[in-house]
Amino acid sequence: MTYCVAISVNAGMVFCSDSRTNAGVDQISTYSKLFRYDLGPERQFVIMTAGNLATTQASMAQLKKDIRQKSIVNLNTVLTIGDAADYLGDVSVTQQDKHGGSKSAFSATFILGGQIAGSEHRIVMIYPEGNHITSSKDTPYLQIGESKYGKPILDRILSLDTPLDTAALSSLVSMDSTMRSNLSVGPPIELVVYKTDSFSLQSYYRFEEDSEFLRELKKSWDNRLKEAFHKLPPLTLQYS
């Protein structure tokens, strides 16, 4: 399983992903699911992947190959983030079709985000079928993989005005809730924070299994949540 979340607010974008892959509980490995495409001062992309590892690896390899071979369509030539999403959708569908199509066990889902000079930054989620959706004012985030456990906190905290630090922290709390409930989501946790118009992906963090920060966040959030619960107006019941 996988959990990746991308957030797009006015101040910039946040990308957060886990690194656990599994084929059954007795075959668990660590693979990065977050790919940074630093293509100079005018275009920056981040891609996160979920689904079949063979398909996502083949798709990422194709993207790199297209850049290297200067194919007509590649991440250096696409005009918009939407075009980049169309292109990644085509690459993904081509890979899946080799082994059974988008309804098969080899399907994959992606989040692509970035900024191209002259346009605003944007995040897009690409379905196995190759079509895609973007985030909105009311829902300034996208998730792929095991999305349910970590959704409530995002709904409660995020709006377009959320500062970048707060957005990044909410993605880590969302990840923490997911890891607590689903064993197949796990560290290392990768985080990229992109500041609007910076055209830099240098703000990259990787939290390992034994990360002091992750442990503190987990403990702190657990304590704060319990406090919050015990501060609710008590339910006074009549027993017969």
Added chain:
Amino acid sequence: MTYCVAISVNAGMVFCSDSRTNAGVDQISTYSKLFRYDLGPERQFVIMTAGNLATTQASMAQLKKDIRQKSIVNLNTVLTIGDAADYLGDVSVTQQDKHGGSKSAFSATFILGGQIAGSEHRIVMIYPEGNHITSSKDTPYLQIGESKYGKPILDRILSLDTPLDTAALSSLVSMDSTMRSNLSVGPPIELVVYKTDSFSLQSYYRFEEDSEFLRELKKSWDNRLKEAFHKLPPLTLQYS
């Protein structure tokens, strides 16, 4: 969709269910999914249902018919909660087999809880195939239906020593998180609180759509959660 949660702690049991059913988003109705079987001072049962409404209604009708007709096996004759679960499993499988079996769209899942004089109270979840599991010291609750959104708070709050009021409140907070994220889970919310050895199901509450209590709980939990989040140690990031 449906969300039902049952909690079994030393002090007693809690049963909480929503009442929304849907067959597509344009066909939404209200049906109770919580059934109380008050069978006198020596046996009390509560059953909650999820899955195909035709199957769950037919199963509940069969249980009542078996009591009325004094069938050899009925809720008045079973010796243990485990036997009651076996019996309900058989009834459910028989109903499902009429229309396509447990793998079909007509499958159903149940939670049964109760107490029979001379034994401890217990809760059991019955799978569509008729087999069942009970709760444990470490996981003193069972869920059916849309279980993911409301699971984290239960994991954080509940233990066998949790007072009954607190357990009941946690079930309502769990329900609130689920309703917020899944439109097909909704009020009226039904709640039964059973005190150990009371042999009474009188502690029954029904919260309607316009319930002042539910609205206050929702608002209060939302505010407390935001407070909790903003009290976390801040994430200080270096931007390039």
